[in-house]
Amino acid sequence: MDTHWHAFSYTGHARPSDGEARDPQSPTPPIELNMWFRKPRSMMDGTFTEAPAAAAWLEEELKESPPPDTALPVARHMEPAREALRRGADAYVGYYTAHDRFLVRAVLACPRRGVPCPSPPR
Numbered sequence: 615m616d617t618h619w620h621a622f623s624y625t626g627h628a629r630p631s632d633g634e635a636r637d638p639q640s641p642t643p644p645i646e647l648n649m650w651f652r653k654p655r656s657m658m659d660g661t662f663t664e665a666p667a668a669a670a671w672l673e674e675e676l677k678e679s680p681p682p683d684t685a686l687p688v689a690r691h692m693e694p695a696r697e698a699l700r701r702g703a704d705a706y707v708g709y710y711t712a713h714d715r716f717l718v719r720a721v722l723a724c725p726r727r728g729v730p731c732p733s734p735p736r
Contacts, residue, residue, distance in 0.1 A: 615725050615731065615734065617702045617723055617724070617725075618663045618719045618723075618724055618734075618735045619661070619662045619665070619722060620650075620651070620658055620661050620674045620718070620721070620722050620724055620732060620733065621658065621659045621660045621661070621668065621671050621672070621721050621723065622653070622655055622657050622658055622661050622718075622719070622720040622721075622722065623675060623719050624642060624716075625643065625717050625718070626716050627714075627716065629716050630681070632645065634724065636649075638652040638653060639654065641653065641654045641656060641709075643718040645710070647704060647720065647722060648729050650720055651722075651732050652666075656725075661733050661734075661735050662721070663710060663735045664736075665696075665702070668705070669692070669696045669699050669705070669709075671690070671721070672695055672699075672705055672719055673708065676688040676692070676707060679711045679713070679717050680711065680712055681709045681710070681711060682710070683712070683728050686712075691707045691709075692712060695707060695721070704720065704721065704722045704723050706719070706721075706722075707719050707720075
């Protein structure tokens with residue numbers, strides 16, 4: 615199977631507790647990246663076969679809920695994310711938004727050793 619990426623998202627009132635993050639049934643961001651694949655499928659927003667498409671999804675998500683003006687802007691978050699995706703790696707961004715919501719977006723490379731693909735590309 616060729617490299618592809620799965621996009622996951624979470625927006626909540628606060629960073630979840632470690633107990634929630636460890637619970638595979640809890641729709642909250644996990645502590646370990648590989649655990650995203652065990653979280654509820656409702657947290658998966660898509661599968662991408664091209665890095666530029668994955669980056670475009672991530673950038674649009676971040677622009678819809680930007681960080682406060684005093685924090686790193688979306689463009690600065692996207693620089694390392696684009697580079698990681700270009701290399702076939704993961705891109706992960708988390709911050710409190712300008713509206714005090716906790717946002718996490720993860721674009722995770724697949725296949726992964728020991729982790730079954732949750733949604734193979736067509």
